[in-house]
Amino acid sequence: MSSLRPILLVEDNPNDVELTLGALRQANLANPIVVAHDGDEALDYLFRRGRHAGRSGPDPSVVFLDLKMPGTDGRQVLQSVRQSTALHHLPIVVLTSSREEADLLETYRLGANAYVVKPVAFESFVAAVSKLGFFWALLNEPPPSA
Amino acid sequence: MTLSLEKKIFAGLAGAVLALLAIGATTWWNASRLVQTFRWVDHTQEVIRHLGDLLNEVLTMQIGARDYVLTGDDTVLESYRRGAANSRHLVGELRRLTVDQDAQQQHLARIAPLLEEAALKMQERIDVRRSSGLAAVAALPPASAAAVAQIRREVGAMHLFEEHLLATRSAAVVRNLELTMAWAVLGGLLAILLLASAAGIIRRDFRRRRDAERALERNRATFESLFENAADGLVVVGHDGHIVRLNRTAETLFGFAREELIGMPIERLIPDEFLHAHQQHRARYMDAQRVRQLGGHLGLQARRKDGTVFPVEIMLSPLETEEGRVIMATVRDITRRKAAEQRIAQLNDDLQRQNDQLAVAVKELEAFSYSVSHDLRAPLRHIDGFANLLAQHAQEGLDETSRRYLDTISRAALRMGRLIDDLLAFSRTGRTPVNVAPVAHHDVVAGVIRDLQASAFPAAPAWHIGPLPTLPGDEAMLRQVWFNLLENAAKYSSKSPGPCVEIRAEKSADGAEWIFSVRDNGVGFDMQHQSKLFGVFQRLHAASEFPGTGIGLANVRRIVSRHGGRTWAEAIKGQGATFYFSLPVDSAKVTASARVGPAVAVLS
Numbered sequence: 001m002s003s004l005r006p007i008l009l010v011e012d013n014p015n016d017v018e019l020t021l022g023a024l025r026q027a028n029l030a031n032p033i034v035v036a037h038d039g040d041e042a043l044d045y046l047f048r049r050g051r052h053a054g055r056s057g058p059d060p061s062v063v064f065l066d067l068k069m070p071g072t073d074g075r076q077v078l079q080s081v082r083q084s085t086a087l088h089h090l091p092i093v094v095l096t097s098s099r100e101e102a103d104l105l106e107t108y109r110l111g112a113n114a115y116v117v118k119p120v121a122f123e124s125f126v127a128a129v130s131k132l133g134f135f136w137a138l139l140n141e142p143p144p145s146a
Numbered sequence: 147m148t149l150s151l152e153k154k155i156f157a158g159l160a161g162a163v164l165a166l167l168a169i170g171a172t173t174w175w176n177a178s179r180l181v182q183t184f185r186w187v188d189h190t191q192e193v194i195r196h197l198g199d200l201l202n203e204v205l206t207m208q209i210g211a212r213d214y215v216l217t218g219d220d221t222v223l224e225s226y227r228r229g230a231a232n233s234r235h236l237v238g239e240l241r242r243l244t245v246d247q248d249a250q251q252q253h254l255a256r257i258a259p260l261l262e263e264a265a266l267k268m269q270e271r272i273d274v275r276r277s278s279g280l281a282a283v284a285a286l287p288p289a290s291a292a293a294v295a296q297i298r299r300e301v302g303a304m305h306l307f308e309e310h311l312l313a314t315r316s317a318a319v320v321r322n323l324e325l326t327m328a329w330a331v332l333g334g335l336l337a338i339l340l341l342a343s344a345a346g347i348i349r350r351d352f353r354r355r356r357d358a359e360r361a362l363e364r365n366r367a368t369f370e371s372l373f374e375n376a377a378d379g380l381v382v383v384g385h386d387g388h389i390v391r392l393n394r395t396a397e398t399l400f401g402f403a404r405e406e407l408i409g410m411p412i413e414r415l416i417p418d419e420f421l422h423a424h425q426q427h428r429a430r431y432m433d434a435q436r437v438r439q440l441g442g443h444l445g446l447q448a449r450r451k452d453g454t455v456f457p458v459e460i461m462l463s464p465l466e467t468e469e470g471r472v473i474m475a476t477v478r479d480i481t482r483r484k485a486a487e488q489r490i491a492q493l494n495d496d497l498q499r500q501n502d503q504l505a506v507a508v509k510e511l512e513a514f515s516y517s518v519s520h521d522l523r524a525p526l527r528h529i530d531g532f533a534n535l536l537a538q539h540a541q542e543g544l545d546e547t548s549r550r551y552l553d554t555i556s557r558a559a560l561r562m563g564r565l566i567d568d569l570l571a572f573s574r575t576g577r578t579p580v581n582v583a584p585v586a587h588h589d590v591v592a593g594v595i596r597d598l599q600a601s602a603f604p605a606a607p608a609w610h611i612g613p614l615p616t617l618p619g620d621e622a623m624l625r626q627v628w629f630n631l632l633e634n635a636a637k638y639s640s641k642s643p644g645p646c647v648e649i650r651a652e653k654s655a656d657g658a659e660w661i662f663s664v665r666d667n668g669v670g671f672d673m674q675h676q677s678k679l680f681g682v683f684q685r686l687h688a689a690s691e692f693p694g695t696g697i698g699l700a701n702v703r704r705i706v707s708r709h710g711g712r713t714w715a716e717a718i719k720g721q722g723a724t725f726y727f728s729l730p731v732d733s734a735k736v737t738a739s740a741r742v743g744p745a746v747a748v749l750s
Contacts, residue, residue: 015528022535068520097523099570100515120527120563122534122556 005061006032007137010042010077011095012069019122020064020095020129027130031061031137039072043080046087059090062136065112067096067103075110082111089143091136095129155347162340169333176326183319190312193243193250196236197305203232204261204297208290211268215275215283223272230265237261240304247311253304260297264290379477383412385432385470399479401451412475417449431462431473438462448477457484515573522566529559561695565683568697572682575704580620580740582733587614587628587662590621591649594628598636607636607645607666614651615660618733620740623705630698631664631725637692638723639668658731659711665724670717679715702727710739 007024011017017035024033036042044050046059063081067074074094081087093114094107104115116132119125210226213219237258244250267290274282373380379396381389389410397404400415416424431438440446440460447455461476533555537544544552588611595609632647639645648665671679671686678684680703685696703713706727717723730736 013524015532016524019528019531019535022531097520097527099567101574118523118527120523120530121560122527122531125527125531 004031005058005137005142006034007133008034008036008042008045008060008063010036010039010063010069010074011066012038013066016066016118019125023126023129024133026126027133029133029137031133034060038069039074039077042077043072046081046090047084059087059142061140061142062091062093062132064093064095064132067094067098067107075106078107078110078112091140091142093132093136095132159340159344162336162343166333166336166340169329169336173326173329173333176322176329180319180322180326183315183322187312187315187319189243190308190315193240194305194308194312196240196243197301197308200233200236200240200257201298201301203229203236204264204294205229207233207265207268208294211272211290215271215280218275218280226268226272230268233261244304247307249307250304253300253307257297257300260293260300264293264297267293376476379479381407381412381415381475381477382465383473383475385472387412387428390469390472396477399450399477400448406451415448417447417455420447432464432471435464437464456481511573512577515570518566518570523563526559526563526566530556530563533559561689565695565697568695569682572697572701572704575623575626575701576708578623580623580708580736582618582620582736582740584616585619585621585624586616587624587651588616590625591628591632594625594632597629598632607639607647610646610648612648612650614649614662615653617660617729617731618736619709619729620705623708624729627702627705627727630702631727634698634725635664635666635668635723637668637694638670638687639666641669642667642722653731654728659728660731661726661728663724663726665722667722670719670721670723671715672719673717676715676717680713699725708740710735 007029009017009020009024011020017037021033021035034045036045041051042063042065045052045055046063048055063077065074065077074096078092078094081090081092091113092111093116094112095116095118096103097118099117107115114132116128119128207226207229210222210224210229213222214226237254241251241254244254271283271286274286374393376393376395379399380393381396382391384390389407389412392404392407397407400407402410413421413424438461440462446458446460448458449455457480459478459480461478463474463476465472465474533552537549537552540548591611591614595611599606632649635647636645639647644667646667649663650665651660651662653660669687669692675686678686680699681696682700683696684700685694687694699713702725706713706729710730711728713725713727715723715725730739
């Protein structure tokens with residue numbers, strides 16, 4: 001089981017973390033889910049440094065990334081990942097409340113693989129997150145791990 | 147080949163002169179022939195006279211001889227001798243005179259021996275009378291009468307010939323005379339014609355010259371008046387830099403009297419700080435071939451008599467005059483324009499500042515709407531999410547009332563989510579640029595109705611669509627307008643029996659815009675609330691009765707107004723409503739309205 005690639009959820013809001021985890025649970029995914037509560041923690045995890053120095057195990061199959069976070073925000077995480085040679089191809093799905101055109105344009109420009117607006121209605125939210133998990137963790141063939 | 151009028155006249159005159167010369171020559175030739183003929187007539191008359199004389203002399207000779215025979219008086223022999231001598235002489239003369247006439251010469255050839263014969267016979271009788279007396283004479287053969295008679299006949303023939311010649315020559319004289327006269331008359335007439343046309347041409351030229359002089363005078367007067375009354379100061383400067391001429395405006399402008407200015411060096415009118423540059427450039431100005439504009443941007447100034455300076459714009463025009471090259475300076479006082487420009491610059495600065503402030507306001511509004519979009523939605527998601535989780539978690543532990551409460555919490559959260567989404571959409575309508583292109587409204591309406599028919603209403607209305615025009619606009623935005631209006635019409639008529647929606651368009655009276663209308667037979671509204679219709683979140687019906695957020699018509703108004711159009715509505719409560727909007731025909735007007743700018747659109 002440990003060979004399964006994890007899903008990294010980057011989300012500062014605990015409510016959203018809980019709802020997203022609940023939704024992913026309903027999708028019956030076997031993949032472990034790692035939560036980073038801000039951008040710095042996410043980068044530490046991805047680049048195996050700081051608190052996550054010496055982390056073993058494979059890179060995530062997908063990162064669900066919130067845009068608006070205190071400190072290092074989603075854009076900066078996206079930028080750092082895309083600039084690195086090791087994680088350049090890591091699938092990143094932007095999961096946000098914003099439907100602003102400017103955000104859409106910028107995150108795609110920075111190299112996001114998908115952009116999903118979190119629905120307000122719980123049912124739709126659950127459906128969206130399960131589908132995302134199912135697609136990215138199971139269906140999608142991730143790039144070979146470095 | 148075209149000839150100028152002048153050349154034509156010259157050619158005509160030359161032709162006439164040549165004709166006159168020809169006529170003169172002909173006349174002269176005719177006249178000389180006439181003289182010649184006259185001479186011949188004279189000659190003939192001389193011959194005739196000589197013939198007469200000859201007969202007389204022969205008679206004289208005959209009478210002299212007979213008188214001697216009868217009287218024996220020697221003195222009468224003298225007339226015989228004279229007659230004989232004269233007769234011989236006359237015959238000689240006649241020979242000379244008629245040398246060209248063979249017939250006459252033949253006559254004379256016969257006359258000469260006859261004359262000698264007669265003379266011989268007369269001499270014989272005279273000699274006999276002298277020697278033997280009168281009686282002896284009678285015994286002599288008949289005297290010279292026969293020869294004399296023969297001479298008479300010959301002379302008569304000659305006379306007749308000469309008479310005939312005279313008649314012929316006189317006729318020739320008359321003919322020549324007539325011809326000469328005819329040519330002379332012709333020449334005279336031609337000369338008169340020539341003189342008349344010359345006089346005409348001279349008269350016309352004179353008149354033209356007079357007209358030209360008058361026109362010149364008028365032009366001069368017009369120029370004088372234009373020069374004097376020009377709105378700009380006009381100063382003519384000679385090559386030596388002294389003022390030659392000026393107009394009234396220049397007097398007023400510089401505060402000098404005309405007499406003071408004439409002959410004054412132009413430098414007196416130039417402030418000291420410009421003097422150096424002016425002296426450097428003056429020669430160049432003088433030699434310039436073309437008009438030179440010294441615009442207001444150069445910051446040129448001129449000096450009045452009292453020493454005050456004022457901003458000017460100067461135009462230098464080189465003029466060639468009889469006194470040589472001069473420069474006409476057109477001096478325009480631009481004090482007021484400078485002031486106006488300053489005011490405009492001030493206003494522009496103010497506007498720029500306001501614009502900057504507006505841009506800041508827009509940025510703030512965008513930040514605001516961003517945080518609304520992002521931060522306000524998250525708690526709503528949480529409310530609905532956790533209400534759902536609570537329901538799942540409690541399972542059967544919840545009673546009916548608790549479930550209804552949780553349901554209400556969820557629905558309230560969702561409704562607020564929709565309100566936020568609509569509000570953001572409304573804000574976007576104001577900020578999104580309007581892409582103007584021809585929009586076929588008939589196609590747009592047909593498409594919207596297809597979409598609406600897919601959505602569920604209690605009762606779908608019957609659609610009646612009139613002919614709709616193609617007008618400039620943003621198709622996506624106008625599609626939103628039609629969607630909102632038609633959805634409303636379908637929604638509010640869905641509870642009426644036989645719901646029906648009519649869509650029409652007609653051109654305004656002035657032809658500048660089209661007016662679209664959507665009429666339904668639904669619930670209508672009270673006209674006293676119509677001012678609220680197009681406001682944001684304003685609703686005239688309960689959401690429980692007809693669902694909706696109250697943003698649709700606000701969006702309609704915003705989009706239509708960004709197209710330069712208007713929106714309004716009419717209704718009778720319970721009997722349906724008609725919504726109108728207008729769109730301009732002219733795409734320029736649409737573009738102008740759309741360009742009003744995001745700031746204004748967001749703030750409105």
